[in-house]
Amino acid sequence: MPSPRPPKFQRRKADRPDEIVAAALEIFAEKGFAAARLDDIAARAGVSKGALYLYFPTKQDIFRAVVEQGVAPNLDIVRAGLAAATDDFANLLRGLMKALPSVIATTSTGGIVKMVIGESRNFPELAQAWHDKLVQPALGAMTGAIAAAQARGELRAGDPRLYAISLVAPMLVGVIWRETFTPVGAEPIDIAALAEQHVELWLRGVLSQAGAAA
Amino acid sequence: MPSPRPPKFQRRKADRPDEIVAAALEIFAEKGFAAARLDDIAARAGVSKGALYLYFPTKQDIFRAVVEQGVAPNLDIVRAGLAAATDDFANLLRGLMKALPSVIATTSTGGIVKMVIGESRNFPELAQAWHDKLVQPALGAMTGAIAAAQARGELRAGDPRLYAISLVAPMLVGVIWRETFTPVGAEPIDIAALAEQHVELWLRGVLSQAGAAA
DNA sequence: TCCTAATAACTGACTGGCTGGTTATTAGTG
DNA sequence: CACTAATAACCAGCCAGTCAGTTATTAGGA
CATH class of the missing domain: 1.10.10.60 (Homeodomain-like)
Known part of the structure; x- marks a missing residue:
């Protein structure tokens, strides 16, 4: 048989x-x-x-495809976040930061971030694509939202772009930590807890008296 | 001739x-x-x-030497910072953050950071060396200082390690930005300005009422 | 429904070039 | 002259990229 x-x-x-x-x-x-x-x-x-x-x-084309495929879903998230930007700022932020950690956990953002950073010299076009398509729009939108909230008197004076960086940097570092140090035995960072505590810290640091009272 | x-x-x-x-x-x-x-x-x-x-x-030994030579001066800076840790916390921090940007600018921290992140999988020992010799001591010292200040009532409650991460993350991101995005035409980040604005933000977010009054 | 021919997705052995590492030789130094 | 730092030609192995051949699949005819 x-x-x-x-x-x-x-x-x-x-x-x-x-x-x-x-x-x-x-x-x-x-x-x-x-x-x-x-x-x-x-x-x-x-x-x-x-x-x-x-x-x-070619190998490079595979790499390109990977990065582009990695950009798309994140871009959607950013767009979705912007669409909801009519809410009052503090609560918008709390919601955004609550959603972020699960996104980070489920997608493979970490690996891509590491790649973009690590290979940026060898593939400047990729760093550029990431910056132009994802980082700059996201950071720009955040900067704009902060500036608007400042104009409304919710937030105190200061460079809105630097405020935006102050806001998102810890999450980015959390992702990098998870990819770089946790695998070699470092104590992990609880990104969700970090996000929550940091947003409150940031709000206390940036809300004006008027905004804080609201 | x-x-x-x-x-x-x-x-x-x-x-x-x-x-x-x-x-x-x-x-x-x-x-x-x-x-x-x-x-x-x-x-x-x-x-x-x-x-x-x-x-x-071997090539790896050259790499090792590079990383070790990159660790040493930074470690000294951390140690020096700790030695002065008797001052009151807010001003200690302001001084530290004022010194940091010039250190970042003069040394080639950026390139090394990129290397450690990018090659962490292929050379876990190096990520480990960096973590054990530099990152963990620095972060641990900062965490300890924050916890102490909390105990003295200067700072409000919260996870001191996460507070430490909230504090240093923007500088790290600034360095990564300089290495990754600025070369491809992104708007640079003024790290000194970021440091100054962020420290004040952070202090407002973390100081207790008692600490803020001081 | 079964068989056959044509198509194209897929394989895997191969190669050309590159690079980490070696070594026979040259040349500066005391 | 003896010694050794430094060179440059060399080797071995690895890997991106190729291609001739193999096999799944489909179409069509009986």
């Missing part, structure tokens, strides 16, 4: 690119661009190395 | 290691570990590739 030999591979043209990009994201996030081998990516994607070249002309 | 041909090389055994490490720091900071070629390092150090191996047995 001839046992029905399972097929050596299956043709799934439509699914391959996404699978490859997903695999590449993991490998790149682990090793960085240069140290990542195409054989590793292919293996994790359950495909041969040759197959990669059916979908992407 | 015999033109006085300059010597092909000079023997300067004592100076070479430092020159090599300095060159390696620049190259590693630019390209990351894997993408950095030994020929580049040798060329920048004004030396042949073979000469590298007179002083360091």
